Every structure is written in C-alpha cells, then in structure tokens.
Amino acid sequence: SSHHPYRSFWKSTVVAGLLGGEVYVAETDDTERRIVGCAVWFGPRHIMYDTAQSNGQEAQQKYSLGPLMASFSEELQQWWHAQFLPRYDNFVASALGDGAKHNSWHLQTLGVDPQYQRKGAAGLLIDVIVEKARRTGAMLCVETETETNVEVMPKGKNGIYDCSNTFIGVNGDSFPMWVLVRETN
Incomplete structure (x- = not known):
C-alpha cells in the first residue's frame, strides 16, 4: 500500500539505483508482462547515497x-x-574488512511479490550480478534484517559467510542485522 512504513525507504533505494547503481526487474512471461521482482545493486566503488559529485551521486x-x-x-x-549509520558502518567494516563493501557488488534491495516467491525470481535477480562479479573476481555482499x-541468498560453490549484530531502533526496540558475503571465484 502507499502508506507502508518502509515505502519511502524502498522508493529511495530504487531511485538511487537508477541514478548511481543498477536496477533489475523480474517480470511474468504472460501478455501482461507484470513486474514481480526488483533488485537494486551498486557495483564496486559505488555506494547508495554517496556524497561524491560524480556518476549520478549528486x-x-x-x-x-x-x-x-x-x-x-x-x-x-x-x-x-x-x-544507526555510524554503528552500521562499523559493523559492516568489522564483518567484511575495511574497503571490502566498497570493492564488492552490493545488493541494496531485493523484493519479490509473495505470489512469486520460491519460484526462482530472486535467484535470477542475483545470478545476473554473480556473472558480472565473476568476470572481475569481485565479491557480492548484502545486509538484511x-x-x-x-536463507534466500544462494550458497554457491564458494560458500557464503555471514555475521550478525543487534541494533537498537529509534523507539528502543532491538532488531538483528546480518551481513552476507559471497565470493564469486
């Protein structure tokens, strides 16, 4: 719905991806061609909301x-x-190592219509970047709550490493966060 509490955040990630990253969609193959999934990726040396004045960051x-x-x-x-941001940045750096996220393909957003979940759409939206990353030896990373x-992130032959931490929200509630990394070579 248009009033979902995270709507502004999800919209901002797609807009940022269109301006400075890569956005992929999965759609039905029927005549209506309905979008049923979306992934927003930022490649090596690009991060969402970067303050640099180049490549769409402004x-x-x-x-x-x-x-x-x-x-x-x-x-x-x-x-x-x-x-949140200082603790998040420290958590990611400690989980991956300094600069690792900046040198990786970062999955910022992945969403699939519930009717189409567990039918391969998410895998397709990830695999397109796995192939790109494999050509340069870059890793893939994602954070999730x-x-x-x-469980959705494919394990791959090179394994997937994860690390978790607990954050305290603005209202005092705690929430977990995982950092997942997948090597491609």
Whole structure:
C-alpha cells in the first residue's frame, strides 16, 4: 500500500539505483508482462547515497536521500545519522574488512511479490550480478534484517559467510542485522 512504513525507504533505494547503481526487474512471461521482482545493486566503488559529485551521486542526494530524510521525523533523522549509520558502518567494516563493501557488488534491495516467491525470481535477480562479479573476481555482499532473507541468498560453490549484530531502533526496540558475503571465484 502507499502508506507502508518502509515505502519511502524502498522508493529511495530504487531511485538511487537508477541514478548511481543498477536496477533489475523480474517480470511474468504472460501478455501482461507484470513486474514481480526488483533488485537494486551498486557495483564496486559505488555506494547508495554517496556524497561524491560524480556518476549520478549528486542526483542521488537530491532525488533519493533528500526526499527520504524529508519523510523522516526529526527524531528518526537524528537516530539515523548519529546512531544507526555510524554503528552500521562499523559493523559492516568489522564483518567484511575495511574497503571490502566498497570493492564488492552490493545488493541494496531485493523484493519479490509473495505470489512469486520460491519460484526462482530472486535467484535470477542475483545470478545476473554473480556473472558480472565473476568476470572481475569481485565479491557480492548484502545486509538484511530478516532470517528469511539469509536463507534466500544462494550458497554457491564458494560458500557464503555471514555475521550478525543487534541494533537498537529509534523507539528502543532491538532488531538483528546480518551481513552476507559471497565470493564469486
């Protein structure tokens, strides 16, 4: 629905992906060609909402991050910048090593219509980047807050490594987060 609490965040990730990353969709093969899945990826040396002034990053700040922050309460904005992002960045760096995320293909968003889950759509949206990453030896990484998503990531012959941590939200509730890495060579 248009009032889903995460709608602004998901929209901002797709806009950022269109401006500075890569967006892939899975669609039905019937005559209606309905989109049933979407993945937003950022390749090596690109991150969502990067403040660099090149390759669409300035546009990400204006058209993606700006509207997202405007949708947040002042309290949520303060938590996001002062608590969540610093802790998140430290967690990812400790899990992957300094610079590893920046040199990897990062899966920012992956969503599949519930009617089409467990039917291969997510795998297709991941495999397209696995092939790209394999050509350069880059890793794939993703962070997730749900154990179900940990299970969705394909294991691959080179394995998948994961690390988890618990965060405290703006309202005091805790939530887990996993960092998953997949080597491609």
